[in-house]
Amino acid sequence: AGYLNPRQLCVSLADAAKKKLHLITHTEILKLRKKEGYWQLIGEKNCLIAEGEKVILANGFDAQRLLDFNGLSLSRSRGQVDVVATQEKISGLKLPVCHDGYLLPEVAGSHLIGASYNFDEFSLELSVSDQVENINRSNRILYEKLGVEDTPLRGRASIRTTSMDHLPLVGPVPNEAAYLADYKNICHGQRHERYPAASYRSGLFITTGHGSRGLVSCFAAAAYLTSLIAGKPITLAKDVAHRLHPARFLIRSLKKRPGRR
Numbered sequence: 001a002g003y004l005n006p007r008q009l010c011v012s013l014a015d016a017a018k019k020k021l022h023l024i025t026h027t028e029i030l031k032l033r034k035k036e037g038y039w040q041l042i043g044e045k046n047c048l049i050a051e052g053e054k055v056i057l058a059n060g061f062d063a064q065r066l067l068d069f070n071g072l073s074l075s076r077s078r079g080q081v082d083v084v085a086t087q088e089k090i091s092g093l094k095l096p097v098c099h100d101g102y103l104l105p106e107v108a109g110s111h112l113i114g115a116s117y118n119f120d121e122f123s124l125e126l127s128v129s130d131q132v133e134n135i136n137r138s139n140r141i142l143y144e145k146l147g148v149e150d151t152p153l154r155g156r157a158s159i160r161t162t163s164m165d166h167l168p169l170v171g172p173v174p175n176e177a178a179y180l181a182d183y184k185n186i187c188h189g190q191r192h193e194r195y196p197a198a199s200y201r202s203g204l205f206i207t208t209g210h211g212s213r214g215l216v217s218c219f220a221a222a223a224y225l226t227s228l229i230a231g232k233p234i235t236l237a238k239d240v241a242h243r244l245h246p247a248r249f250l251i252r253s254l255k256k257r258p259g260r261r
Helices: 006-016 060-067 128-139 176-182 211-230 238-243 248-255
Strands: 031-035 038-042 048-052 055-057 074-085 110-114 155-163 169-174 200-208
Touching: 031 060, 055 060, 060 074, 060 155, 060 200, 074 128, 110 128, 155 211, 169 176, 169 211, 176 248, 200 211
Parallel strands: 055 200
Antiparallel strands: 031 038, 038 048, 074 110, 074 155, 169 200
16 A cells, blocks of 8 residues: 655654654663652663653563563564665566565665564674575565675664564553452452452553554554543544553463463
8 A cells, every 4th residue: 555664754753743842862761760750761870861750661672671571471573674776677666565575666776675584683783694585585576586696785674572462562551460469360260259450550651562563553552542641532442452451461371270371
């Protein structure tokens, strides 16, 4: 149906929110702590980077480290996209070609091809073997193969974050200790037992696990979180919101007998 330039999209969003946005870049957050009703983002040398009553973690796999919460059941994979110079056989391409990879139309004399999957290597340095894999993948669906011998290594490598059921995790961050205490008996299947309402870490939200399709799902996730935080009617069907709930893997684990978790 089309394609987007992620960098241009992010710049456009930042420009649109310019009057309401204080953007801090190239800064690592080492710790998240709650103090006097505010969540504080802590950097190097225990420096306070920012604070607020509400914080949304949208930092992929690293959310587990900041939350110290293994119940998210996240995994990661490295992906690489490569840039190849346009050639007569593909220069007239008007739409993306999607297969087990993709080939995008020409922009500024180049095409983007991708993307590789690697579950054991997480370096962000470009890989020649991944470049060859992406070229071979494109060649399998082209009538005439790309002439890309001695192609310079150009592109980008990044880390995807996915969940065990390949759906993102979107919503309030659960209070893990409270879940473990309040729902420790659900494995016994006592259908009529009353359980306390779910407990959450007040003011803390998460959106992660969007995998390879983040540009499709992240906007729906953002609208949903906005509704939750602002106390407005939610923008997702109830069953969809349940499927995305950040505590779903923790609850599934608690439903199992202790020896099978």
